[in-house]
Amino acid sequence: MVIVHHQELHRSDPCVPIMDRKQGYDIELMSSTPKVEHELWPLDGIDSKNSKFPCCLVWTPLPVVSWLAPFIGHVGICREDGAVLDFSASNFVNVDGFAFGAAARYVQLDREKCCFPPNMSGHTCKQGYQHSEYGTAITWDDALRSSARNFEHKSYNLFTCNSHSFVANCLNGLCYEGSMDWNMITVVALVIIKGHWVNNMSIIRSFLPSTVVLCLGLVSVGWPFLVGLFSFSVLLMGWFLLGTYCFKTLLER
Structure with missing residues (x-):
């Protein structure tokens, strides 16, 4: 016609x-x-007993590292069926099995805040061309699969390319909240600010080791241990802040 x-x-x-x-x-x-x-489509409810967190970011403490700096941990992002995906080793994205133990904190994300364009004119975000160049998806799970394929060719490094890099890559592919500036720092901030503890045992599991280390250090070494521990935390945060905002090609995202 x-x-x-x-x-x-x-x-x-x-x-x-x-x-x-x-x-x-x-x-x-x-x-x-x-x-x-x-x-x-509607999501199933969160089932922490079976480690199912649909469309959530999940966080768990790391051995040794979290004992010294409890704000540092391991993160993953979950599919719509609740299975966790996390970048835990070089050239490997773990599926449905969180690498360092059960999730301690979670943040459920809103799929309505993502951009799933079927074509160039179908963008709901304000960064259509940049989003298209970065790589788009038509569903939540498609975006996660695309990032997983990308990180299956990357080397894991705690300081430059870690689990936070993978999650940031997923959020940028989703253009979550209309932003493509997700990075390690913003992922950490999202978990800290909006995260919920799974249960009381998760709180104990996250902070008891660092509390024990702190007490033992103060008893055996004294105040110099506290100064050293504080300096370690500052240097660690300084590295990620500088690598993220000053030397933008240094850290993966």
Whole structure:
């Protein structure tokens, strides 16, 4: 029907410029094309006993590292069925088995705040071209699979390319909250600010080792141990802050 109307326009008014006729045809074609909408099916509830956290970020303490700096840990991101994906070793993304133990904290994310464009004109974010160049997906799980394939070719390093890098990459692929500036620092901040403890045992498991180390250090060494521990934490945070915001190619995301 659209083509016939275009032909009639051409015959009835031969003086209409070709460009104007083409624009009119394109507008009619776009209006006659059904709009594809992405439907978000309901998620199952969070089931911490079976380690199922649909569309969540999950966090757990790391051995030794978290004993010295309890704000440092290991993070993963979960599929819509609740299975955890985490970058835990070089060229390997762990699926449905958190590498360093059960999740201690979680943040459930809102799929409505993601951008799932079926085509270039279907972007709901304000960064259409940048998002397309980065890589888009039409579902939550598709975005996670794309990031997993990318990180299966990367070397794991606690200081430059770790689990936070993988999660940031997933969030950038989703353009979560309209942002493509997710990095290690913003992922940590999201977990700290919006995270929920799974249960009371998770709190104990996260802070008891560092408390024991602190007490033993103060008893055996004294205040110099506290100064050294504080300096270690400052240097660690300084490294990630500088690598993220000053030397942007240093850290993976």
